[in-house]
Amino acid sequence: MIDKTVRSMAEAMEGIKDGATVLVGGFGAVGQPNALIDGLIEQGAKDLVIAANNAGVGHVGLARLMELGRVRKIICSFPRSSDPVVFETLYRAGKIELEIVPQGTLAERMHAAGAGIPLFFTATGVGTKMALGKEVRDIDGRQYVGEKSLPGDVALVEAWEADRWGNLTYRESGRNFNPVMAMAAKLTIVQAQHLRDLGAIDPDHVHTPGIFVNRVLHVPYGDPTGF
Amino acid sequence: MIDKTVRSMAEAMEGIKDGATVLVGGFGAVGQPNALIDGLIEQGAKDLVIAANNAGVGHVGLARLMELGRVRKIICSFPRSSDPVVFETLYRAGKIELEIVPQGTLAERMHAAGAGIPLFFTATGVGTKMALGKEVRDIDGRQYVGEKSLPGDVALVEAWEADRWGNLTYRESGRNFNPVMAMAAKLTIVQAQHLRDLGAIDPDHVHTPGIFVNRVLHVPYGDPTGF
Amino acid sequence: MSATATTAAKPYTRTEMAARVARDIPEGWYVNLGIGIPTAVADHVPMEREVVFHSENGVLGMGPAPAKDAIDPWLINAGKQYVTLRAGGSFCHHADSFAMIRGGHLDLCVLGAFQVAESGDIANWATSENDTAPAVGGAMDLAAGAKRLWVMMEHTTKDGTPKLVRRCSYPLTAVGAVKRVYTNLAVLDVTPRGFEVIDLAPGMDFDTVQARTEAKLFLTRQ
Amino acid sequence: MSATATTAAKPYTRTEMAARVARDIPEGWYVNLGIGIPTAVADHVPMEREVVFHSENGVLGMGPAPAKDAIDPWLINAGKQYVTLRAGGSFCHHADSFAMIRGGHLDLCVLGAFQVAESGDIANWATSENDTAPAVGGAMDLAAGAKRLWVMMEHTTKDGTPKLVRRCSYPLTAVGAVKRVYTNLAVLDVTPRGFEVIDLAPGMDFDTVQARTEAKLFLTRQ
Numbered sequence: 001m002i003d004k005t006v007r008s009m010a011e012a013m014e015g016i017k018d019g020a021t022v023l024v025g026g027f028g029a030v031g032q033p034n035a036l037i038d039g040l041i042e043q044g045a046k047d048l049v050i051a052a053n054n055a056g057v058g059h060v061g062l063a064r065l066m067e068l069g070r071v072r073k074i075i076c077s078f079p080r081s082s083d084p085v086v087f088e089t090l091y092r093a094g095k096i097e098l099e100i101v102p103q104g105t106l107a108e109r110m111h112a113a114g115a116g117i118p119l120f121f122t123a124t125g126v127g128t129k130m131a132l133g134k135e136v137r138d139i140d141g142r143q144y145v146g147e148k149s150l151p152g153d154v155a156l157v158e159a160w161e162a163d164r165w166g167n168l169t170y171r172e173s174g175r176n177f178n179p180v181m182a183m184a185a186k187l188t189i190v191q192a193q194h195l196r197d198l199g200a201i202d203p204d205h206v207h208t209p210g211i212f213v214n215r216v217l218h219v220p221y222g223d224p225t226g227f
Numbered sequence: 228m229i230d231k232t233v234r235s236m237a238e239a240m241e242g243i244k245d246g247a248t249v250l251v252g253g254f255g256a257v258g259q260p261n262a263l264i265d266g267l268i269e270q271g272a273k274d275l276v277i278a279a280n281n282a283g284v285g286h287v288g289l290a291r292l293m294e295l296g297r298v299r300k301i302i303c304s305f306p307r308s309s310d311p312v313v314f315e316t317l318y319r320a321g322k323i324e325l326e327i328v329p330q331g332t333l334a335e336r337m338h339a340a341g342a343g344i345p346l347f348f349t350a351t352g353v354g355t356k357m358a359l360g361k362e363v364r365d366i367d368g369r370q371y372v373g374e375k376s377l378p379g380d381v382a383l384v385e386a387w388e389a390d391r392w393g394n395l396t397y398r399e400s401g402r403n404f405n406p407v408m409a410m411a412a413k414l415t416i417v418q419a420q421h422l423r424d425l426g427a428i429d430p431d432h433v434h435t436p437g438i439f440v441n442r443v444l445h446v447p448y449g450d451p452t453g454f
Numbered sequence: 455m456s457a458t459a460t461t462a463a464k465p466y467t468r469t470e471m472a473a474r475v476a477r478d479i480p481e482g483w484y485v486n487l488g489i490g491i492p493t494a495v496a497d498h499v500p501m502e503r504e505v506v507f508h509s510e511n512g513v514l515g516m517g518p519a520p521a522k523d524a525i526d527p528w529l530i531n532a533g534k535q536y537v538t539l540r541a542g543g544s545f546c547h548h549a550d551s552f553a554m555i556r557g558g559h560l561d562l563c564v565l566g567a568f569q570v571a572e573s574g575d576i577a578n579w580a581t582s583e584n585d586t587a588p589a590v591g592g593a594m595d596l597a598a599g600a601k602r603l604w605v606m607m608e609h610t611t612k613d614g615t616p617k618l619v620r621r622c623s624y625p626l627t628a629v630g631a632v633k634r635v636y637t638n639l640a641v642l643d644v645t646p647r648g649f650e651v652i653d654l655a656p657g658m659d660f661d662t663v664q665a666r667t668e669a670k671l672f673l674t675r676q
Numbered sequence: 677m678s679a680t681a682t683t684a685a686k687p688y689t690r691t692e693m694a695a696r697v698a699r700d701i702p703e704g705w706y707v708n709l710g711i712g713i714p715t716a717v718a719d720h721v722p723m724e725r726e727v728v729f730h731s732e733n734g735v736l737g738m739g740p741a742p743a744k745d746a747i748d749p750w751l752i753n754a755g756k757q758y759v760t761l762r763a764g765g766s767f768c769h770h771a772d773s774f775a776m777i778r779g780g781h782l783d784l785c786v787l788g789a790f791q792v793a794e795s796g797d798i799a800n801w802a803t804s805e806n807d808t809a810p811a812v813g814g815a816m817d818l819a820a821g822a823k824r825l826w827v828m829m830e831h832t833t834k835d836g837t838p839k840l841v842r843r844c845s846y847p848l849t850a851v852g853a854v855k856r857v858y859t860n861l862a863v864l865d866v867t868p869r870g871f872e873v874i875d876l877a878p879g880m881d882f883d884t885v886q887a888r889t890e891a892k893l894f895l896t897r898q
Contacts, residue, residue: 002704002726002764027511027548028534030527055587080589091587100588103510104552104595108342111549115335115771116778116821118366120347122556123598127575127629130594139345139375148366165728165737165764172431172528172545176511179547183779199763204399205432206766207547209736211706211728211781223527229482229504229542254733254770255756257749282809307811318809327810330732331774331817338771342549343556343599349778350820354797354851357816392506392515392542399750399767403733406769410557426541433544434769436514438484438506438559450749 004166005195005216012036012189012217013043016154019072020045023110023152023181024052024062028224031174033158033191035219037061040156046070051110051150053103053177055079055087066090073097075150077106102130107180109150114183114212118149155185159208162192163199166213167206174224175207182212191219231393232422232443239263239416239444240270243381246299247272250337250379250408251279251289255451258401260385260418262446264288267383273297278337278377280330280404282306282314293317300324302377304333328377329357334407336377341410341439345376382412386435389419390426393440394433401451402434409439418446462657465609465638473498474653475564475606475636479505486510486555486596488565489533492606495564506542508560510592512551515543532592555592555599563600565593567607567632569622572648572669574632576605577624588625597628609637609666616668618642618649639663642671650674684879687831687860695720696875697786697828697858701727705783706776708732708818711755714786714828728764730782732814734773737765754814777814777821785822787815789829789854791844794870794891796854798827799846810847819850831859831888838890840864840871861885864893872896 006012013036016022022040026032041064048071055074056063063086065071074096079087090096101109102124112120121144125131135146157178160171168190170178182188195218233239240263243249249267253259268291275298282301283290290313292298301323306314317323328336329351339347348371352358362373384405387398395417397405409415422445466474468491476498479485486508487493496518499505507516509531516531517538531537546554554560567578576597580588597603610616618635634652635642640663641653650672651660664671688696690713698720701707708730709715718740721727729738731753738753739760753759761767776782789800798819802810819825832838840857856874857864862885863875872894873882886893 001724002728027532028530030511030530078589078591079587084587088587098587100590102590102594103548103592104556104599107548107552108344108556111775112347114779114781115775116780117335117347117349118369118371120339120344122344124556124595126598128594128626130590142345144345163764167764167766169431170545170547172526172539173509173511173513173530174528175545175547177548180549183775183781201766202432203737203761203766204396204402204434206768209766209768209776210764211730211736211776225527228502229506254754255752257733257752305811305813306809311809315809325809327812329812329816330770330814331778331821334770334774335778338553341557341559342553343558351778351817353820355816355848357812390542394542394544397767397769399748399761400731400733400735400752401750402767402769404770407771410553410559428544430515430539430544433546436544436546436554437542438508438514438554452749 003164004210004213005164005218009039009042009217012215013039016040016043016045018045019047020153021049021051023155023185024050025157025176025178025181027053027173027176030224031158031170031176031178033156034061035191035221036156036189037065041065041068047072049073049075051075051152053077053106054081055084057081058083059086063087066096071096073099075099075101077101077103105147107177109147110180110184113149113151114180119146121146150184152181152185153187155181155188157182157188157190159190159192161194161196161201162190162216163196163201165198166190166210166216167201168192168208168213169201169205170207179208182208188213189215191217193220230391231437231440232391232445236266236269236444239442240266243267243270243272245272246274247380248276248278250382250412251277252384252403252405252408254280254400254403257451258385258397258403258405260383261288262418262448263383263416264292268292268295274299276300276302278302278379280304280333281308282311284308285310286313290314293323298323300326302326302328304328304330332374334404336374337407337411340376340378341407346373348373377411379408379412380414382408382415384409384415384417386417386419388421388423388428389417389443390423390428392425393417393437393443394428395419395435395440396428396432397434406435409435415440416442418444420447463662464656465658466655468494471606471636471638474641475604479562481505483561484508484559486560486563486600488563488593488596490566492564492566493533508554510551512546512548513537513539513543514546515540552595555595558599558601560600562602562604563596564604564606565596567605567617568624569617569619570605570632570635571619571622572644574630574644575622576627576632577622578627580625593627597631602633603631604634604636605632606636609639616666619668639666647672685884686878687880688877690716693828693858693860696863697826701784703727706730706781708777708782708785708822710785710787710815710818712788714788715755717786730776732773734768734770735759735761735765736768737762774817777817780821780823782822784824784826785818786826786828787818789827789839790846791839791841792827792854792857793841793844794866796852796866797844798825798849798854799844800849802847815849819853824855825853826856826858827854828858831861838888841890861888869894
């Protein structure tokens with residue numbers, strides 16, 4: 001029997017290594033795998049490269065992971081937040097590397113990694129700092145920048161429903177980066193609000209098929225504001 | 228009020244020009260927009276480039292369109308079928324051009340067109356005839372072929388449900404090429420089994436959002452074997 | 455700062471600017487409103503004129519802000535504000551959401567900006583080459599991808615420095631992308647010969663606007 | 677054609693070949709079975725050993741063929757045969773389905789072939805450079821994309837021409853992709869030194885298999 005559900009956070013986090021590239025889902029507080037981020041804090045891996053849309057808020061979650069000195073580099077589109085003090089302090093002190101990526105390019109670089117496309121061209125960023133050091137070419141009269149895929153060693157994903165095969169659904173704007181991160185990582189770990197029996201999720205409505213998922217932890221944490 | 232539904236086949240087909248590139252959904256008999264193909268036969272546009280997975284069966288649908296001399300070129304992965312006599316006769320007589328594309332590359336070239344990606348690299352076809360005349364490059368120690376996007380002037384799409392904003396769902400394996408073709412064309416025309424009230428399709432379950440759809444014709448034709 | 459320039463002149467307030475932009479958006483358009491000033495545009499499109507608002511985080515068909523007792527905590531926009539979804543709206547993932555943007559499926563994007571050049575270049579994400587943690591978000595994707603890019607901003611900075619310039623001095627968001635600019639003083643199209651004034655705030659005259667603009671302005675159909 | 681070579685030899689029937697391949701597929705693998713001979717492999721994986729079968733046309737988690745009176749006309753596989761879906765199965769569109777393939781998410785693909793070279797090259801889509809309408813389907817994507825490619829085919833053509841060759845003479849499907857070959861005579865791994873025989877059909881001996889093979893064979897752990 002295929003059973004991707006795990007019983008404990010320790011089991012969910014097993015094997016995440018120092019130096020790993022970790023893709024962290026969520027946009028704002030919605031669809032953010034808060035329990036798994038706390039699990040990663042507990043687990044202890046360091047020298048991490050984090051790819052996420054933001055760079056943490058306050059002193060919890062990603063901000064806490066950074067504050068503990070465990071993040072070598074962050075790849076994101078928008079390091080600002082309502083309270084980005086941890087990131088900004090580390091960044092000004094030269095204690096964390098930053099790679100800024102336009103939000104759509106960030107999403108597509110992970111989608112491409114999941115889809116076996118190592119390089120693609122986009123008009124986003126042409127003529128800006130984002131194109132520095134990258135290949136720019138003319139295709140049918142318009143300029144485009146070459147962007148490389150962004151694969152992860154690990155993805156931390158938040159889902160609404162999951163089953164033991166790892167099929168997932170997301171709720172409303174909680175979908176955001178989660179599906180592309182699930183595709184892009186070697187080890188995809190999911191925290192799910194609801195565990196469903198196999199077959200209970202309509203096969204036409206599965207958002208992330210189980211082929212992209214390795215581990216599922218049931219975390220019925222409530223709504224995104226409850227964290 | 229946005230209302231993408233049209234009342235007649237003539238209205239659905241309006242403005243398709245000679246020389247147009249037409250993307251035709253379906254895989255086998257499932258998800259194939261049979262009524263719209265007949266509408267295109269009736270409408271009269273010629274010198275067409277057709278992109279579809281197959282090249283027609285028997286003397287109906289796409290095969291009929293070809294038999295009438297209206298197709299200049301077909302772009303497909305698998306021109307063989309249970310009865311490919313029309314295509315094969317035309318092809319041997321040099322009366323139709325053929326561009327063979329690996330099935331996944333065909334799907335991704337249309338997805339890329341819809342997503343604003345004019346060029347991407349894939350390992351599919353490296354070292355084969357498919358790579359002839361294309362850029363091949365080494366990326367991180369593996370070889371890849373550059374493939375260009377395949378945009379359409381028109382897409383003919385078959386859906387299970389549609390609403391007046393053009394939101395679509397598909398049924399089971401009827402989804403196949405339809406969503407990527409809907410994204411890739413300037414004019415996306417849909418035949419839908421069921422018309423739903425706006426809001427009746429769960430927003431978490433929309434497969435093709437209306438932004439990719441221009442016209443919806445209600446064609447409750449029954450099951451795919453009934454054609 | 456500009457209301458005192460000519461006694462009769464009434465620069466647009468931000469609300470009036472939003473209403474002015476909204477007037478130009480026809481039914482049926484798919485529109486992304488950038489974070490900040492442009493967000494208010496939606497309030498001035500009447501519900502019966504169906505315009506489909508898109509947000510980068512996978513929301514298509516946004517409606518107005520919810521009542522305080524009707525907040526859905528899973529439903530936010532790119533500015534991380536709670537929103538609602540209209541009948542006909544839908545959700546998708548980030549790559550699909552940006553496929554809509556990058557693939558040219560949005561009829562319009564309205565962004566705020568620090569500077570717009572007469573060539574249509576826009577600078578809206580960093581005010582220095584050495585910004586200590588510049589945040590670009592989806593601005594570059596939107597500016598390069600939408601069918602039309604309109605900018606909505608004050609005509610000058612608070613200290614009176616022109617924001618409509620010959621050439622941007624701040625880091626660019628996109629090159630040659632802006633089609634139209636709505637400011638508190640005027641509405642201007644970006645054309646091959648530069649900025650063309652197509653409308654003026656009530657009582658505003660061309661020379662006053664030109665005086666507050668670094669780039670040379672033209673009048674339409676001159 | 678080969679059953680008479682040595683009196684005791686019993687080449688695998690197609691059903692036995694399918695059972696032999698099925699034996700080597702562990703629970704939990706995601707597997708695509710090519711059109712033709714490989715399709716039969718699924719019949720030999722017991723339902724309680726959960727293997728997730730994928731079909732190019734957006735079906736993940738295929739079950740066995742339906743009873744004649746229980747056909748679902750919207751549910752076909754890449755061979756256009758009616759199939760069923762297991763609990764836990766799901767549907768997706770073609771680009772997502774090939775993202776699974778191209779992105780290396782399938783543990784295994786089993787294809788038929790015209791020729792396999794000792795370097796792992798495979799030719800399975802055209803038998804001439806001048807094929808009048810060659811049909812490639814998803815074979816190139818599967819061969820290049822799956823984590824492992826196994827080939828299942830007769831050891832020789834009907835007229836006895838070897839299909840395990842030094843170098844393919846037919847147009848290639850992929851270069852250096854094949855990891856293992858199951859024939860009616862033997863099971864062979866493709867290794868850096870060439871084909872290694874890891875199993876033989878009942879009563880079959882190495883020299884008989886070598887005689888029917890153009891490429892040089894090796895015995896494992898020799």
